[in-house]
Structure formats: structure tokens, C-alpha cells
Amino acid sequence: MSVDLVVVGSGFFGLTIAERAASELGLKVVVIDRRNHIGGNAYSAAEPETGIEVHQYGAHLFHTSNKPVWEYAQKFTRFTGYQHRVYTNHGGEVYPLPINLGTINQFFRAAYSPDEARALIAEQASEFSSGDAGNLEEKAISLIGRPLYDAFIRDYTAKQWQTDPRNLPAEVIARLPVRYNYDNRYFNDPFEGLPVDGYTAWIERMADHPNIEVRLGTDYFDEDQEINKAATVGNVPVVYTGPVDRYFDYQGGELSWRTLDFEQEVLPVGDFQGIPVMNYADTSVPYTRIHEFRHFHPERNYPTDKTVIMREYSRFATRDDEPYYPINTAEDRESLLTYRGLQSGESGVLFGGRLGTYKYLDMHMAIGSALTMFENKLKPLFSARAIK
Numbered sequence: 214m215s216v217d218l219v220v221v222g223s224g225f226f227g228l229t230i231a232e233r234a235a236s237e238l239g240l241k242v243v244v245i246d247r248r249n250h251i252g253g254n255a256y257s258a259a260e261p262e263t264g265i266e267v268h269q270y271g272a273h274l275f276h277t278s279n280k281p282v283w284e285y286a287q288k289f290t291r292f293t294g295y296q297h298r299v300y301t302n303h304g305g306e307v308y309p310l311p312i313n314l315g316t317i318n319q320f321f322r323a324a325y326s327p328d329e330a331r332a333l334i335a336e337q338a339s340e341f342s343s344g345d346a347g348n349l350e351e352k353a354i355s356l357i358g359r360p361l362y363d364a365f366i367r368d369y370t371a372k373q374w375q376t377d378p379r380n381l382p383a384e385v386i387a388r389l390p391v392r393y394n395y396d397n398r399y400f401n402d403p404f405e406g407l408p409v410d411g412y413t414a415w416i417e418r419m420a421d422h423p424n425i426e427v428r429l430g431t432d433y434f435d436e437d438q439e440i441n442k443a444a445t446v447g448n449v450p451v452v453y454t455g456p457v458d459r460y461f462d463y464q465g466g467e468l469s470w471r472t473l474d475f476e477q478e479v480l481p482v483g484d485f486q487g488i489p490v491m492n493y494a495d496t497s498v499p500y501t502r503i504h505e506f507r508h509f510h511p512e513r514n515y516p517t518d519k520t521v522i523m524r525e526y527s528r529f530a531t532r533d534d535e536p537y538y539p540i541n542t543a544e545d546r547e548s549l550l551t552y553r554g555l556q557s558g559e560s561g562v563l564f565g566g567r568l569g570t571y572k573y574l575d576m577h578m579a580i581g582s583a584l585t586m587f588e589n590k591l592k593p594l595f596s597a598r599a600i601k
């Protein structure tokens with residue numbers, strides 16, 4: 214086998230490694246993926262009836278404050294000026310997210326100024342101090358007070374995580390900004406946009422190099438195919454981006470994940486909900502949100518009489534489901550320590566990406582950490598070999 218580097222997984226992590234290794238070091242790289250398409254969870258495809266680009270594994274919004282990552286991404290795609298905004302349906306009424314002055318004034322039927330709203334929320338939030346908050350519920354109440362928490366966070370979070378918010382870590386909610394002005398941009402990052410010709414075109418350009426071979430439908434643990442674990446470890450450097458517990462045959466225990474079920478529908482209307490994402494805050498609705506994909510690309514010529522929507526449901530993953538969000542219970546953290554120990558003893562294999570590190574990584578984080586691994590681990594490894 215004439216290969217310098219094997220990459221397991223063709224998501225953003227694996228492809229960033231492969232692209233750098235091929236372009237900068239001239240290495241021959243084989244990327245394998247057990248799925249029948251490239252791109253991991255960022256994969257998207259046109260829905261056949263309407264031509265509307267659908268993100269197959271849930272809506273993917275690219276945003277970052279990491280300039281080198283933004284510049285690296287521009288090598289493969291241009292970005293639209295898309296800025297993400299989300300609304301939420303609570304009690305049959307629609308409110309803007311993240312919680313901002315518009316949400317607060319609509320909820321309290323008031324016209325508070327920023328200072329008045331701040332004073333009101335400070336009073337309602339005084340039940341818990343932010344520093345002492347021991348779980349998601351306490352943290353959220355310390356940030357926005359109980360009435361807003363009960364309306365917009367408690368039931369949505371319970372639906373999304375299938376866990377009482379009092380048993381979830383406080384960090385989960387720290388992602389969500391609270392603003393005392395009318396700014397309802399979902400993300401704070403300075404760089405944001407969607408790939409002009411879609412995620413798959415972007416991803417395919419990353420793999421489009423004469424030194425990169427991609428083999429799809431190829432599972433690393435299937436010994437009937439050439440690039441498998443037994444044949445490669447110790448013989449050729451490997452970057453593995455699949456689930457870490459699977460790699461070690463679950464000997465440190467099974468890590469827990471949430472998965473999502475998607476219900477996609479083509480509807481005979483030009484516009485179903487007027488916005489790309491509508492959250493459903495209440496338990497009376499079983500799904501957490503509805504995505505309407507046409508709104509991600511208002512610049513495209515999509516049909517005006519049809520639209521594609523996707524309802525999103527959340528549940529615990531079994532071993533056969535797609536692992537989406539690491540749950541990170543105390544037990545998981547213990548297992549992870551075992552796996553970290555096993556990883557460091559696995560010579561010639563580097564573990565990366567969302568599944569390989571059991572960390573929730575956004576796309577820009579997956580790309581950023583792959584660039585760092587390339588600079589700090591792979592380049593020194595291959596330059597030491599060249600000297601030998």
C-alpha cells in the first residue's frame with residue numbers, strides 16, 4: 214500500500230488534515246468514510262423535487278471569530294452574507310431569540326428601556342448568584358430570572374436533552390447570549406455566512422487534490438477492506454476521527470450521546486414560517502424546532518410554490534444511532550479519562566474531531582483544531598521522518 218497517511222472520517226476535521234498534508238507536505242493521503250458521502254455531518258444535498266439545499270444532519274451555520282480559520286475556509290468557498298436569526302413559539306405566540314429587549318418587552322407587555330429591563334431581570338434573577346449556579350436551571354435563572362426561564366428555557370431544554378435541567382451542567386446555557394438591546398443576531402462572531410454553492414461543493418474542493426484518495430462506504434473496523442485498523446496501526450500514521458469508545462472496543466465503557474430524528478416534508482406553499490428556524494418552547498409540541506431550508510439562501514432562485522421543512526426531535530442515542538451531541542455525565546467523564554490514557558499509549562494514531570475527542574465542536578472548531586494538530590503534531594512527525 215503506497216500511502217503516507219490514513220485519515221478515518223471525511224468530516225471537516227479529517228479533510229482539513231488531508232488537505233494540509235497533501236498540499237503543504239505533498240503526502241499521499243487516503244481518507245476513508247463508512248458513509249456513502251463525503252463531509253461528515255456538514256453534508257448537504259439538493260432535495261430532488263424542489264432543488265432546495267437540505268442539510269441532511271440538521272441545519273449547519275458557519276460562524277467564527279477565528280481569523281485564520283475564516284481565511285482557510287475562503288480557499289475553498291465564498292460565503293453569502295447570511296446572518297442567523299431564530300424565533301421561538303411559546304403559548305401560541307412568537308418571540309425573538311436569543312432573549313433580548315424585544316423578547317423581554319413582548320413577554321412582560323412593556324416598553325422598558327435597556328436600564329429598566331436590566332433592573333427588572335436583576336431582581337427576578339436574584340434567587341441564585343451566577344457564580345454559585347450548580348446546574349443549568351440555576352445558571353439560567355441567575356441570568357434571566359424565573360419567569361423567562363420557565364417560558365423559553367425549561368421545557369425546551371427538557372425536550373432537547375430528555376433530562377431535567379437541574380441535572381444538566383451550567384455550561385450548556387452559557388452559550389446563549391442575553392441582550393438588553395434589540396439585536397437578535399444569534400451568534401456574536403464577527404465572521405458568518407453560508408457557502409455560496411453549498412456545503413458539499415466546499416467539502417469536495419477540500420478533497421480535490423491529486424494526492425488525496427477518498428474511499429466511501431469503507432468502515433475502518435471492517436477487516437475485509439484494505440484500510441482497516443489491524444492493517445494500518447503501526448505501519449502508517451493514522452488520524453482517526455470516529456468514536457473513541459468504538460476504537461478501543463468500548464473497554465472504558467460506552468460514552469453517551471444524544472441523537473436527532475428528522476422528519477422532512479415538501480409542502481405546497483412558497484413560505485411556511487417566514488424564517489429559517491422556529492423553536493417550539495412548550496412540551497405540548499413534541500419537536501424542538503422546524504427548519505425551513507429555503508430561507509438560508511434568499512439569494513437563490515428556488516421555486517415560489519413549494520418549500521422544504523424539517524421537524525427535529527431529540528432522544529438518547531443507542532449504539533446503532535448517529536451520535537450527535539456528547540451528553541457528558543459524570544460517568545462519561547470518568548470513561549473519557551480511561552480513553553485518554555489508552556489514546557496516549559496508541560503510537561502512530563492521532564485522535565481528533567467531535568467523535569474522536571468526545572467534544573461538541575462547531576465546524577470552525579473542528580477546522581481550527583485540525584489546523585493545530587497539523588502544525589504541532591503532523592508536520593514535526595513528517596519532517597523528522599524526512600531527516601531519517
Ligand code: FAD
Pocket residue numbers: 221222223224225226227245246247248252253254255270271272273274275276431432433434454455456473536537538565566567568574575576577579
Ligand atoms: P463528523 O462531521 O462527524 O465526521 C466524522 C466522520 O467519521 C463521519 O463522516 C463518519 O461517518 C466517519 N466515521 C466514523 N466512524 C468511522 C469508521 N469506523 N470508519 C470510517 N469512517 C468513520 N457546527 C457549526 O459550526 N454550526 C452549526 O450550525 C452546526 N450545527 C450542527 C447540528 C447538528 C445536528 C450536529 C450534529 C452538528 C452541528 N455542527 C454545527 C457541528 C458540525 O457538524 C461539526 O463541527 C463537524 O461535523 C465536525 O466535524 P468532524 O470531522 O469532527 O466530525
Ligand code: UDP
Pocket residue numbers: 301310365366367369370373385386388389492494
Ligand atoms: N435553549 C433553550 N431554548 C431555546 C434555545 C436554546 O432553552 O429556544 C437552550 C437549550 O438548553 C440548548 C442551549 O440553550 O441546549 C443551547 O442552544 P443552541 O441553540 O446553541 O443549541 P444547538 O443549536 O446546539 O442545539
